[in-house]
Amino acid sequence: MSEDLNREGLKALYEKALSFLYTDEGPTKYSLKEYNKIENLFELKEKVVLRWLITRTTGRLKNEYGVKAITAARESRYRCKSCGYPDVRALHLDHIQGKIEDADFDCLCANCHNIKSRKYDWTGKPR
Structure with missing residues (x-):
């Protein structure tokens, strides 16, 4: 039972990350902690973009970039x-x-x- 819950939780994190990357209406924040749990599921280019966006939207550069940055990247x-x-x-x-x-x-x-x-x-x- 615990393994199914864990699998469902990872699936939800993965789907959220895909939405963060690829949908215009997706979340505008994604935590590095969540990303680290599922990093191995992504292709190299996706890893690069996810880390790049996470740093600018929720990481140390969020005050300089924020939501407008992810919007520009997605557009x-x-x-x-x-x-x-x-x-x-x-x-x-x-x-x-x-x-x-x-x-x-x-x-x-x-x-x-x-x-x-x-x-x-x-x-x-x-x-």
Whole structure:
């Protein structure tokens, strides 16, 4: 009986993680503690994205990113908004207006993010 409950609990955590990753209406927070229990069930790319999002939505960077960050990532379908580059290991969440409170985000690859960052400083003003 206990094993069935444990299996059901893990299944619920897995389904929540999939919803966190892939659905626009999914949860906007997912704890690292929950993720660690089911980490072995994911492909490498999913692991990268989950850790990336968890850090920014419930982890140490939540105050700098939060819900708007996961919304931007989901809307981009984890691709660079500028060039469409699909490798999640190179994706950044760009503060569109600079690092201001309640900023909006774009999902950009490292190259596009660096190019944009050379045009504008961290306050969003042209260089």
